[in-house]
Amino acid sequence: MPEHVSILQLVGVVGLVLVTAAWVILLRHTLRHSRSEAAARRSGRPLRPLRALPQQRQAGPPMESVELTPAEQDAFAGLIRRLDDR
Template identity: 45%
Template structure:
């Protein structure tokens, strides 16, 4: 099968294949080992990228007519009428 390839090329290819397999196995083991620690660390950290949103509490006193109009609007929306 490898009649046209020299022995040194076959040895070099074998070394490269073994090195690649060792590297992939090591990478997979490292990623699996650190996955749990990273998840625990990430869950413990607050989200600094999202700013805290403070909404001031405002209230407005409605008149009786405004309350009736709002109640009518709510009834329209819950009944499904346009």
């Protein structure tokens, strides 16, 4: 170890090297994974589902509707007219 280099500088350099190595490994893994998914899309094979997401429902929630009284319909029409004037 050179005498003019402090312990903190050495620890900093080692830390940067370790973080850089982890970043390169993660980047290679991500690129390899995206390349395999693109190849699967091109070949028509189904993609594997994301394991971190819960299973999604195929159908949405049931539709809800409320009948408006004639007074409510008139009030709503008046509101729309006022908003259109702006």
